[in-house]
Amino acid sequence: MSSSRLFQRTQPTQLVEWQNGEERRLQDDLAAEEPLQICLGEMPLTVTLRTPGHDLELAAGFLFTEGIIQSREQILSLKQCRQTSQGLVAIRFRDQPSGLSDEALGNVVRVELAVDVVPEIERGRRNFFATASCGICGKASIESVRLRGIHSPNPDFRMAPEILIQLAERMRGAQDIFSRTGGLHAAALFDEQGKLIMLREDIGRHNAVDQLVGWALLNGSIPLSKYTMMVSGRGGFEIIQKAAVAGTPVVASVSAPSSLAVTVARELNLTLVGFLRGSRFMVYSGPERLGLGGRKLSRELN
Numbered sequence: 001m002s003s004s005r006l007f008q009r010t011q012p013t014q015l016v017e018w019q020n021g022e023e024r025r026l027q028d029d030l031a032a033e034e035p036l037q038i039c040l041g042e043m044p045l046t047v048t049l050r051t052p053g054h055d056l057e058l059a060a061g062f063l064f065t066e067g068i069i070q071s072r073e074q075i076l077s078l079k080q081c082r083q084t085s086q087g088l089v090a091i092r093f094r095d096q097p098s099g100l101s102d103e104a105l106g107n108v109v110r111v112e113l114a115v116d117v118v119p120e121i122e123r124g125r126r127n128f129f130a131t132a133s134c135g136i137c138g139k140a141s142i143e144s145v146r147l148r149g150i151h152s153p154n155p156d157f158r159m160a161p162e163i164l165i166q167l168a169e170r171m172r173g174a175q176d177i178f179s180r181t182g183g184l185h186a187a188a189l190f191d192e193q194g195k196l197i198m199l200r201e202d203i204g205r206h207n208a209v210d211q212l213v214g215w216a217l218l219n220g221s222i223p224l225s226k227y228t229m230m231v232s233g234r235g236g237f238e239i240i241q242k243a244a245v246a247g248t249p250v251v252a253s254v255s256a257p258s259s260l261a262v263t264v265a266r267e268l269n270l271t272l273v274g275f276l277r278g279s280r281f282m283v284y285s286g287p288e289r290l291g292l293g294g295r296k297l298s299r300e301l302n
Contacts, residue, residue: 008032009053009177031177031184033203037108038062039081051177051184051203054211055080058202059109061214064222065242067148072217074114081108145241145264152269153249154225161281161290163194167230168254168276174199187212189227197227205231206238213246223247235274237261244268250289252276257284266297 010029017026034052038045038059045068050058056078063069171188174196187208188199200211209231216222228250229243235253237260243251244264251265252273262284265272271286283290285297 009051031203035107039108039110041110041112048207049204050207051201054200054202054215055109057200057211057214057218058207059111059214060217061210061212061242063111063113064217065210065213065245067245069113069117072220072222074117076112076114077110079110081110142260142263142267145244145267148245150241150244150268151247153223153244153247155249155269155289157192157226157249157289159192159194159228159250159290161292163192164228164252164273164276164290165279165281166194167228167252170194170196171199171230171232175201177201184208185232186230187232188230189216189224190230191227205233205236206242208232209239209242213242216246225249228252230276234258235261235272237264240264240270240272244270250286252281 009032011032012027013030014025014027017024032051033049035047036050036052036055036058037047046062048058048062059078060072060075063075069075167188167190170190171186174188175184175186177184184201184203185205185208186199186201187205189197189212191197198212198215200208200215202208202211209229212229213222213224216224224243224246225248227248229246229248229252231239231251231253233253234255235251235257237258239253240251240257240261241264248270250271250273254276255274257265257272257274262272264270265285269286271289272284273281273290274284275282283292287293287297
């Protein structure tokens, strides 16, 4: 695969469309999906499939949301690299393909961390592989959140329901690559007035969240205590955990949350909204941040 193709966020393809008994040949765009390896120094940490671009934010957000680092200051350097037969080679600006940012240039991100982070690396790796494993049970996932000391987010944040119902349309309107491919997830941050602050798109929903958190971390905006996070698709456990680590008080999704996501949200008193479509939504935890009253939702699922 050529380097110019590897680093594109979309890739053209030819296809045949059939409609009402007629066929025609078309050219379309596909969302790019390529592996990214995150290395701590020379040590490979993980590989994730992602849409190229915003890779430094993705690496920073992943390290933060998975508990390997606790602050921006613990990252000494972030470098985009290519894997060659001679090892990792940092990419310079003169290597930059036309029209791409400097952070969309390689399939490896190399991170140098402060010395005091070294003892946390193995614990972070265990957390990551545990939450990514098919075999982990819900109780163990909840316990991992407790052991990490993730706190309840800002209890004073408020967003009116009339503003909340506008977020899905505003996020969709800002999804440039999705509009071309129909194949990317999105994560977006909105302030209490519903203003779009930042949006990231990726083939993986969890990657988009990590990119968003990484952007905030590298720009000194953690915790995200004054924002609502909106995600496409469903609100799973991993999404809620990452949002909670970043201090996000409200998480909304266009589809259903999972049972484990609801349990974690109630444990942390994080406001969790699902089925946010049109003028309707469902609140599974923390309705008070939306100005909704009634009996407090139980921490336990019935």
